[in-house]
Amino acid sequence: MSGRLRILVLLTAACLSSAPLIAQSTGAIIGTGVDNFDITGINQNHWILAGQVTTLRGDPIRGANVEVEPLSGGGGFRNLITDLQGRFQTEYSLSGVTVKEFSVALTVTQKGFLKAHETIDLAEPSKALIYTVTLREPEEDPSLLSQADLISRLAPRLKKLGASEGLSAAGEKDYARGVEEFLDRNRPDRALPHFTKATRHDPSCVQCRTMLALAQLDSGDWDGAYSNLGQAYNKILADPSVGRPEPLLALGVMESWRREPRIAAGCFVEALKYAPQDSLALQELGRSQLLLENWGAADQYLSKAMAAGAGPEVQLLRVEALLGGGQPQAASAEMTRYLGGRDVKKMPFQVRQLWVQIQDRMKVQAAYVRAKPKGNAAIDYLHRLPPDLKGLEPATDQGQLDSILGAVGKTVAEFFRNFPNTSSLEQIHQEKLGRNHKTFATVDQEFHYLCFTPVKAWGPGFYEYRADMLGNRTSPRGS
DSSP, X not given: OHHHHHHHHHHHHHHHHHHHHHHHHHHHHHHHOOTTOOOTTSSEEEEEEEEEEEOTTOOBOTTOEEEEEEOSSOOOOEEEEOOTTSEEEEEEEEETTTOSOOEEEEEEEOTTSOXXXXXXXXXXXXXXXXXXXXXXXXXXXXXXXXXXXXXHHHGGGGSOOOGGGTOOHHHHHHHHHHHIIIIISOOHHHHHHHHXXXXXXXXXXXXXXXXXXXXXXXXXXXXXXXXXXXXXXXXXXXXXXXXXXXXXXXXXXXXXXXXXXXXXXXXXXXXXXXXXXXXXXXXXXXXHHHXXXXXXXXXXXXXXXXXXXXXXHHHHHHHHHHHHTTOHHHHHHHHXXXXXXXXXXXXXXXXXXXXXXXXXXXXXXXXXXXXXXXXXXXXXXXXXXOGGGTXXXXXXXXXXXXXXXXXXXXXXXXXXXXXXXXXXXXXXXXXXXXXXXXXXXXXXXXXXXXXXXXXXXXXXXXXXXXXXXXXXEXXXXXX
């Protein structure tokens, strides 16, 4: 009993003696008034960076390299690799006393894509938002307006802005510095901070936000550009008095790059409300109709663009519209005007290819005219059946026609509505033949192939994906 009492007394003494030490230590920290002193695990904020790397169409990119460089609040450089879903995540634990805001610069690279740069201001501590980083393929589609052409056509329009465009004195100074870095010194990355300050000074300035978006595009920040143009578009919808064609034009071109010609066309139509004779808006609206195969509308808008002073590129687009609309003769005449005496054999591939298509279409048309039978004798299927239809008995009346056609239409609709998702091993064999019909080049390719059919409002949508034997996204190549 006395032994237990001695142990209890010793433990009590130990606890009583340690209490003042903790109190003195805590009191020393609180009483120092030193704001930047922190104990590990106490007063720490956790900043979560989570994102996904995708293509323009939203497909995930695995194995992309993500470099994270903190711009404020400390923390070290980190290197991340995206998973199978293109995702990445990391966390910074920083002093909650000294770090109130935290931002990082991302540099994302992957073989076969352009490098992307983004600056991200993280949300509140411990709040995880998914940030998207879009990578673009290096080869631009020659049928679309290039990024360089978009910037060179729009940026000069926005070079000088002032109070009439809603800029304050402070905003005007920052904007002028940004213009100098972007257009005069060709340093879009250094222009971004100045344009960002200008938009913060004057949030209602849609032209400032448009110029910021163009600089972001030029520096590799697709998502920032798309977001800023979307904000400008929303401001214009909310207050048409601040409307300008430039943000609508830029957003429309970006939508066309995303293979969304219908959405792009809507942006161009809105742009024409503020500048009905804008040659670039007319040109791109015509181009969107080409992509939608609305040949007549494409020819109409492209003709207006030419009348408004658009460049020679519009003539080539109009050649495509005329050819697609079944007017090879008119297309040939427009091509002749475009060439202006130049040798077509010395022109770029796209021009030569279009010229060959015109010649082929004219030959087919001529052959059809020669083969067309003389006269207008009609074939009477009811009384003189062709040999292939021998034994077919015609109906005595048309009463059942509606029900038959309805049943056929319902069956076809059900077939497409229930079309299954398909996964397979695809094998492609190509041969290139010479004039003597002998093979002089072959290409064999294998892909993991996936076709899935999400149901849209108008019916099924077909999406195809191909990956090589290592699982990397790819597409068939020609011989």
